Amino acid sequence: xxxxxxxxxxxxxxxxxxxxxxxxxxxxxxxxxxxxxxxxxxxxxxxxxxxxxxxxxxxxxxxxxxxxxxxxxxxxxxxxxxxxxxxxxxxxxxxxxxxxxxxxxxxxxxxxxxxxxxxxxxxxxxxxxxxxxxxxxxxxxxxxxxxxxxxxxxxxxxxxxxxxxxxxxxxxxxxxxxxxxxxxxxxxxxxxxxxxxxxxxxxxxxxxxxxxxxxxxxxxxxxxxxxxxxxxxxxxxxxxxxxxxxxxxxxxxxxxxxxxxxxxxxxxxxxxxxxxxxxxxxxxxxxxxxxxxxxxxxxxxxxxxxxxxxxxxxxxxxxxxxxx
Amino acid sequence: xxxxxxxxxxxxxxxxxxxxxxxxxxxxxxxxxxxxxxxxxxxxxxxxxxxxxxxxxxxxxxxxxxxxxxxxxxxxxxxxxxxxxxxxxxxxxxxxxxxxxxxxxxxxxxxxxxxxxxxxxxxxxxxxxxxxxxxxxxxxxxxxxxxxxxxxxxxxxxxxxxxxxxxxxxxxxxxxxxxxxxxxxxxxxxxxxxxxxxxxxxxxxxxxxxxxxxxxxxxxxxxxxxxxxxxxxxxxxxxxxxxxxxxxxxxxxxxxxxxxxxxxxxxxxxxxxxxxxxxxxxxxxxxxxxxxxxxxxxxxxxxxxxxxxxxxxxxxxxxxxxxxxxxxxxxxxxxxxxxxxxxxxxxxxxxxxxxxxxxxxxxxxxxxxxxxxxxxxxxxxxxxxxxxxxxxxxxxxxxxxxxxxxxxxxxxxxxxxxxxxxxxxxxxxxxxxxxxxxxxxxxxxxxxxxxxxxxxxxxxxxxxxxxxxxxxxxxxxxxxxxxxxxxxxxxxxxxxxxxxxxxxxxxxxxxxxxxxxxxxxxxxxxxxxxxxxxxxxxxxxxxxxxxxxxxxxxxxxxxxxxxxx
Numbered sequence: 001x002x003x004x005x006x007x008x009x010x011x012x013x014x015x016x017x018x019x020x021x022x023x024x025x026x027x028x029x030x031x032x033x034x035x036x037x038x039x040x041x042x043x044x045x046x047x048x049x050x051x052x053x054x055x056x057x058x059x060x061x062x063x064x065x066x067x068x069x070x071x072x073x074x075x076x077x078x079x080x081x082x083x084x085x086x087x088x089x090x091x092x093x094x095x096x097x098x099x100x101x102x103x104x105x106x107x108x109x110x111x112x113x114x115x116x117x118x119x120x121x122x123x124x125x126x127x128x129x130x131x132x133x134x135x136x137x138x139x140x141x142x143x144x145x146x147x148x149x150x151x152x153x154x155x156x157x158x159x160x161x162x163x164x165x166x167x168x169x170x171x172x173x174x175x176x177x178x179x180x181x182x183x184x185x186x187x188x189x190x191x192x193x194x195x196x197x198x199x200x201x202x203x204x205x206x207x208x209x210x211x212x213x214x215x216x217x218x219x220x221x222x223x224x225x226x227x228x229x230x231x232x233x234x235x236x237x238x239x240x241x242x243x244x245x246x247x248x249x250x251x252x253x254x255x256x257x258x259x260x261x262x263x264x265x266x267x268x269x270x271x272x273x274x275x276x277x278x279x280x281x282x283x284x285x286x287x288x289x290x291x292x293x294x295x296x297x298x299x300x301x302x303x304x305x306x307x308x309x310x311x312x313x314x315x316x317x318x319x320x321x322x323x324x
Numbered sequence: 325x326x327x328x329x330x331x332x333x334x335x336x337x338x339x340x341x342x343x344x345x346x347x348x349x350x351x352x353x354x355x356x357x358x359x360x361x362x363x364x365x366x367x368x369x370x371x372x373x374x375x376x377x378x379x380x381x382x383x384x385x386x387x388x389x390x391x392x393x394x395x396x397x398x399x400x401x402x403x404x405x406x407x408x409x410x411x412x413x414x415x416x417x418x419x420x421x422x423x424x425x426x427x428x429x430x431x432x433x434x435x436x437x438x439x440x441x442x443x444x445x446x447x448x449x450x451x452x453x454x455x456x457x458x459x460x461x462x463x464x465x466x467x468x469x470x471x472x473x474x475x476x477x478x479x480x481x482x483x484x485x486x487x488x489x490x491x492x493x494x495x496x497x498x499x500x501x502x503x504x505x506x507x508x509x510x511x512x513x514x515x516x517x518x519x520x521x522x523x524x525x526x527x528x529x530x531x532x533x534x535x536x537x538x539x540x541x542x543x544x545x546x547x548x549x550x551x552x553x554x555x556x557x558x559x560x561x562x563x564x565x566x567x568x569x570x571x572x573x574x575x576x577x578x579x580x581x582x583x584x585x586x587x588x589x590x591x592x593x594x595x596x597x598x599x600x601x602x603x604x605x606x607x608x609x610x611x612x613x614x615x616x617x618x619x620x621x622x623x624x625x626x627x628x629x630x631x632x633x634x635x636x637x638x639x640x641x642x643x644x645x646x647x648x649x650x651x652x653x654x655x656x657x658x659x660x661x662x663x664x665x666x667x668x669x670x671x672x673x674x675x676x677x678x679x680x681x682x683x684x685x686x687x688x689x690x691x692x693x694x695x696x697x698x699x700x701x702x703x704x705x706x707x708x709x710x711x712x713x714x715x716x717x718x719x720x721x722x723x724x725x726x727x728x729x730x731x732x733x734x735x736x737x738x739x740x741x742x743x744x745x746x747x748x749x750x751x752x753x754x755x756x757x758x759x760x761x762x763x764x765x766x767x768x769x770x771x772x773x774x775x776x777x778x779x780x781x782x783x784x785x786x787x788x789x790x791x792x793x794x795x796x797x798x799x800x801x802x803x804x805x806x807x808x809x810x811x812x813x814x815x816x817x818x819x820x821x822x823x824x825x826x827x828x829x830x831x832x833x834x835x836x837x838x839x840x841x842x843x844x845x846x847x848x849x850x851x852x853x854x855x856x857x858x859x860x861x862x863x864x865x866x867x868x869x870x871x872x873x874x875x876x877x878x879x880x881x882x883x884x885x886x887x888x889x
Binding site for chain 2: 110177178180181184228232237238239240241242243246286288
């Protein structure tokens with residue numbers, strides 16, 4: 001089995017490489033954008049690949065039997081890369097594609113969902129792009145390429161920008177904290193190593209066609225719980241209580257200029273101070289949605305990292321980042 | 325789901341598995357326990373989302389001695405969220421001794437083990453947004469709290485126990501969104517339960533009559549009913565429902581409305597310290613999750629047994645505000661601002677039992693300490709009025725190192741202290757209440773003996789001196805009347821029907837499907853502010869109801885079929 005990880009320098013791609021490089025029974029190929037350094041492990045072959053160009057992708061897929069699609073970017077980038085990969089997988093007769101999607105495909109839905117639940121068509125740009133990518137990936141099954149779609153929830157842990165670094169910064173700045181009734185939504189966390197373990201399990205999953213899995217905590221805490229306990233773990237105490245009016249001011253007035261300034265200062269040390277609390281983030285904190293864990297438990301046999309352990313290592317990484 | 329009852333047609337029938345009357349701390353806590361139970365729940369709330377004068381005036385009634393008890397419209401709110409819309413937020417659990425049968429406290433003893441109740445405190449703490457159920461000064465705050473009086477190690481008191489302060493959580497605002505988004509929970513606003521119709525044969529409640537101030541009337545039929553309307557309205561409703569029970573529902577043994585308790589509270593004594601000012605830490609500290617907490621001076625259980633007194637706590641307190649001789653600009657500013665402060669919080673400024681100084685003296689105090697007073701005003705704005713978690717109360721470090729003691733003491737059960745109903749009717753035809761609150765000599769003795777013992781302990785320590793005159797204690801405890809907002813004991817819990825109203829599961833004796841949630845069921849008042857225990861018992865009741873439906877085949881859906889047939 002020769003496995004290509006597309007987007008190997010991303011948060012999930014790197015974790016997948018780390019986990020899979022422990023396996024001696026597979027050959028691992030990391031596809032990274034040009035100029036990006038590849039993974040350190042000598043056992044991993046590094047190929048530069050522009051996921052938006054057919055020829056480049058084709059040469060990256062040379063001799064590969066399984067492809068893991070961890071490409072992140074704008075909707076257009078994700079869709080183009082996924083379409084190219086799927087077409088080439090069919091053409092090159094790959095055995096399997098593992099596609100990293102997101103629970104964002106369910107948009108603003110509430111209640112207990114499972115893998116049979118239809119994604120929400122009323123969705124934002126990111127969710128809509130993820131749905132389109134899933135559709136393309138699934139179509140490969142008709143041509144004999146098995147596909148496994150993994151939809152992680154909020155992936156946290158060492159290396160995580162969105163749910164670890166960003167939230168940490170907002171907690172330290174006392175811009176997030178206990179959100180009262182606005183933080184009662186389910187916090188569908190998944191630890192980064194568990195996503196990597198799910199990818200590993202998906203490589204060998206006994207399936208003939210296309211399968212999807214929602215990856216999240218089996219009994220998710222509320223966002224208030226996560227925000228308060230993560231704040232405690234990183235030392236951002238006493239935790240702030242953020243009243244509703246402040247949250248509204250943040251998301252409606254402050255978020256657009258902050259987002260623009262953050263784009264301007266990208267990669268500078270200022271950028272971390274400018275994370276916006278976007279309206280979609282505020283909606284997510286109150287969204288009561290959770291996922292039936294049975295399919296993941298039974299078919300992927302995923303043993304989720306205990307929340308307390310996950311929080312500890314996420315906090316350790318966060319502290320190292322901010323002191324660096 | 326939240327519904328305005330004024331939109332229902334007159335004569336409508338509403339069906340539910342559980343009907344909860346009252347959407348305050350108790351009612352909402354019961355409803356939240358039934359959130360994922362798949363039971364159909366109806367919550368009947370008299371008020372709307374905001375305060376309304378006409379609705380609030382339904383609380384009007386008589387008070388036997390207005391010097392001893394505030395008017396019944398005060399310290400209570402007839403609206404969604406109930407009195408949590410105005411409460412101070414102090415959260416304290418009862419102590420194990422509070423539930424014991426104490427030979428020196430008549431009618432004491434709960435039909436509950438303390439451990440049974442303590443199981444529900446962590447969740448009650450969470451609902452009250454008061455953090456962990458950890459009430460020790462050593463562990464609640466990382467690194468422990470500073471000692472209250474450095475070097476003071478009392479034998480008969482503890483300064484290690486703390487009170488935690490809720491945000492204070494308005495249960496309507498905080499949990500309204502959850503109730504609103506739940507299809508199985510229907511909250512009817514502007515709906516007043518005016519009568520409980522019960523059957524003497526079935527020994528069960530058949531239905532509730534609900535009226536709106538707009539003139540509509542409808543009925544609620546439920547499998548089980550929970551009264552959660554507060555310690556004064558619960559006896560009013562039970563006593564006023566006389567259709568098949570001439571003495572009122574659950575009142576076969578004349579216990580409904582009796583044993584009405586508040587707490588005795590007041591400021592007393594003069595405690596002058598010899599130790600440096602910085603060795604006194606009587607203010608608030610914050611826990612890791614931002615909850616304010618504060619040490620209290622609690623009389624130990626052993627000392628209560630020895631002294632044969634009720635439970636009691638004290639706090640170091642600032643001097644009496646109206647007397648400008650304290651020389652404090654902040655206190656004087658508060659005194660001058662009293663017209664801007666709500667009745668419930670300004671009461672002590674109006675009637676603290678000491679003669680108020682001329683206003684000019686207060687202005688002079690402010691002029692002497694302008695920076696301190698201005699800093700306080702800014703803090704008040706940021707830490708209290710604009711903050712999501714409000715700084716709880718004013719804490720002043722005494723310039724002269726002299727403090728008073730703020731007392732919060734148990735009131736013992738007294739059958740003659742009672743809520744009755746009169747002949748006057750409110751606009752909905754319900755009899756109005758008459759409040760006859762009484763205290764006993766034993767209540768005053770609790771304070772005097774405790775202060776005497778504390779005086780001895782302070783003297784043997786040597787770090788200060790406590791002066792008080794026992795003959796002044798009664799006046800000091802009663803100058804503001806019964807402690808406002810704590811309405812306890814009027815539907816007390818008992819093992820036997822002849823000395824109480826509800827059983828250990830809070831079910832009315834002799835009625836199979838009627839329950840009471842709230843401080844009305846407390847047999848004794850303890851030292852603790854009641855809300856946390858109200859919520860803990862409501863959680864327990866909610867879980868009991870949920871479990872009882874699992875084991876009982878009677879569901880309201882079958883009753884609906886009967887009625888519709």
